[in-house]
């Protein structure tokens with residue numbers, strides 16, 4: 001059983017036993033299933049949950065300790081940041097490979113893809129905010145050329161950057177970042 005599942009079960013047992021409530025570390029999002037959602041949470045907050053969660057009871061305090069230390073793995077399920085970086089790489093790369101003059105059918109497929117992405121993105125809080133952003137008139141996908149689509153994606157990414165308090169990316173340089181490599185060199 002996944003460690004997070006057993007942690008949740010312990011917490012639920014504690015809930016039904018007495019008036020004590022389960023506590024998760026600040027910042028750990030629960031998914032629609034009511035369980036901790038790894039793809040909605042940063043890895044630091046995820047790890048902190050295992051380090052700090054205490055399940056109090058009337059008789060004795062039980063501390064859930066992490067399993068004995070093992071070498072840090074690199075092939076674990078993604079957290080919100082890893083998922084985001086991989087997703088933006090895919091999305092900007094799709095714009096980089098997009099035709100200069102796409103057929104109307106391709107433009108429709110692309111709009112449909114973006115609409116589905118906003119529903120299926122596996123961080124539900126990110127997906128919900130992205131859907132809201134997409135619904136604003138000025139944010140409707142612009143997909144009639146590679147240049148237009150690349151800039152639109154850059155603006156979509158900047159909307160998330162601003163929400164997270166990060167710097168805006170200069171959208172005049174989206175193509176250098178994702179298609180041609182930097183004018184000043186360093187990518188070949």
Ligand SMILES: Cc1cc2nc3c(=O)[nH]c(=O)nc-3n(C[C@H](O)[C@H](O)[C@H](O)COP(=O)(O)OP(=O)(O)OC[C@H]3O[C@@H](n4cnc5c(N)ncnc54)[C@H](O)[C@@H]3O)c2cc1C
Pocket residue numbers: 080081082083084085086087088092121125126127129130153154155156157158160161164168169174177
């Ligand atoms: C649709 C979507 C919604 C998301 N919503 C949330 C959310 O609500 N909350 C949350 O915590 N995380 C969210 N994320 C993840 C978040 O955007 C970042 O991916 C994550 O925080 C990791 O950020 P980072 O600083 O490593 O770089 P990223 O933001 O992942 O960027 C990767 C690289 O892209 C380049 N880049 C940056 N900005 C732009 C741009 N505007 N245009 C072109 N290239 C750019 C830079 O070279 C950067 O290093 C979302 C991701 C996606 C795909």
